[in-house]
Amino acid sequence: MFCPHCGREMQPDGATLRCAAGEMQLSVNVYRRLSELFPHCQPRETTIACDPPKSHWYCPGCGDALPDACVCRRCGKDFGDVKMALIELHPHRRG
């Protein structure tokens, strides 16, 4: 699964996943919810472009940058209900 903040692949850490670059660990609840929404990860073919779009979110299922609405054009999934939990409980280191 990919980090919704930066699009990098997260690594297993305990019962959930962790983004090493952002020093962000998913809570169990958010991890469960995202696992329901994105049961099958399908990594995008290309890596993050040199000129990233102005999106602030990335699809956990495929790592693609998302438009404002948090709906992935490839997966067709909307994880807007998890967005508040990500903002409030999952600070992501910048840079």
Ligand SMILES: [Zn+2]
């Ligand atoms: Zn990250």
Ligand SMILES: [Zn+2]
């Ligand atoms: Zn997707």
